Amino acid sequence: MATICAKVLKHHLKNDGTYNVKIRITHKKEKRYIDTEHFVTARQLTKALEIKDAFINRLVNLKIDEYRLAISSISEKLDFFDADGIRDFLLKNNKEIDFIEFCDSHIQQLKESKRGGTAANHTTVRNSLVDYFGRERVLITEITASMLKSFEKFLRSPRTISRENQFKRVVTTESGGITDAGLYNYMRDLRTLFNEARELYNDEDLGIIRIVHYPFNKYKVGSPPATRNRNLSVKQVIKISEFNTKKNSRTELARDMFMLSFYLCGINAVDLYNVSEINIKKERLEYNRSKTEGRRKDEAFISVKIVEEAVPLIKKYIGKLQLRYSTSRGFDGALSKGMKTLQILTGIPEVTYYWARHSFATCARNDCRISKDDIAVALNHVDIGHRTTDIYIAKDWKIVDDVQIQVLSLLRNYRR
Incomplete structure (x- = not known):
């Protein structure tokens, strides 16, 4: 059984003549110490260095009682702990969890794991929480079901948003409130962050439950709203191309990137930003899809033929986007603004960069009558139903080439 007591150590005398009162933990014949916020002088101690000051004793005993109560909560699991483990448990158990601090740490881990897209989404949620509370410190106990309902109203309401751009300058924009689809994404990602915090701070095996509540039992995120069509007709794609x-404008960037994505089987913007000349091998662009790279055994690798239409755009942009934009988020921002202008100038009712991927897939299926399985390969999707079968089948990039050439042949025929 672990024992706890207050202790003053003779050799810890400070220059100002005071001693720090420590709490000593003894377990399995090992001793470990926890510093307290209390300091005493020789006048407050006996010759045996025991505290004789009644006020200090009362305060220290309150903390000792708190620690004893915490240890009793894991009494059945004490054999699994050494003295260091008990000390760490008491220190962590005594500290309130700052959810924003956790988010920052978790987001950094995502970035290091090359999951930049997920990190960006979670950063958006993190920043919105700071906006909602009006402070950088938010205790996890403040994330409750009633708070989530209030947060939902906050996200739907018009508001002013201030963020740093890639040049570290604060840019202020007006938001009209998010859509149903946007709300689902926000609350889904917030639930993911909360679950990750529980995974980190709770240890059911040892009976350590630092996050007791779970607001998502009462507040339901629900199902994602039905996805509307995001595809353009072949004529509209040609109109964009x-x-x-104006040269070197965001609109030019948006047009070129949209078409490059269409030519290269719907490549994502973050992948266009990340690839360089190293990824070009024998007239093919070979890369790992950032969105799913860390979650697939094949690291989401794909090889796409650099078709004739893509050659000038590859030479113009690949390896140079990072010189123009310091981060993929900065590139995304410029791309988004350029697409909005392109939409207005072309008279196309609605279009974003991601519509290039949807348009490529829709042309492949509805106009070229290509099978969904082959389109999935070209889009670099993983087939959940055939995951085991895929282990036995070698990758054949001719499938991707066939899908790509049929779609581009359709585009070429429309231009004639």
């Missing part, structure tokens, strides 16, 4: 715009 042939649209003349």
Whole structure:
């Protein structure tokens, strides 16, 4: 059984003539110490260095009682702990969990694991929480079901948002409130962050439950709203490709990137930003899809033929986007603004960069009558139903080439 008592150590005398009162933990014949906020002088101690000051004794005993109560909560599991483990448990158990601090640490881990897209989404949720509370410190106990309902109203309401851009300058924008789909994504990602915090701080095996409550039992995130069509007709794709715009403008960037994505089987913006000349091998672009790289055994690798239409755009942009934009988020921001302008100037009712991927897939299926399985390969999707079968089948990039050439042949025929 672990024992706890207050202790003053003779050799810890400070220059100002005071001693720090420590709490000693003894377990399995090992001793470990926890510093307290209390200091005493020789006048407050006996010759045996025992505290004789009644006020200090009362305060220290309150903390000791708190620690004893915490240890009793894991009494059945004490054999699994050494003295260091008990000390760490008491220190962590005594500290309130700052959810924003946790989010920052978790987001950094995502970035280091090359999950930049997920990190960006979680950063958006983290920043919105700071906006909602009006402070950088938010205790996890403040994330409750009633708070989530209030947070939902906050997200739906018009508000002013201030964020640092890639040049570390604060940029202020007006938000009209998020859509149903946006709300689902926010609350889903917040639930993911909360679950990750529980995974880190709770240890059911040892009976350590630092996060007791779970607001998502009462507040339901629900199902994602039905995804609307995000595809353009072949004529609309051609209209974008042939649209003349100002050189070196965001609109030019948006047009070129949209078409490059269409030519390269719907490549994501973050992957266009990350690839360089190293990824070009024998007239093919070979890369790992950032969105799913860390979650797939094949590291989401794909090889796409650099078709004739893509060659000038590859030379113009690949390896140079990182010189123009310091982060993929900065690139995304410029791309988004350029697409909005392109939408207005072309008269296309609605379009974003991601529509290039949807349009490529829709043309492949509805116009070229290509099988969904082959389209999935070209889009670099993992087939959940055939995951075991895929282990036995070698990758054949001719499938991707066939899908790509049929879609581009359709585009070429429309231009004639």
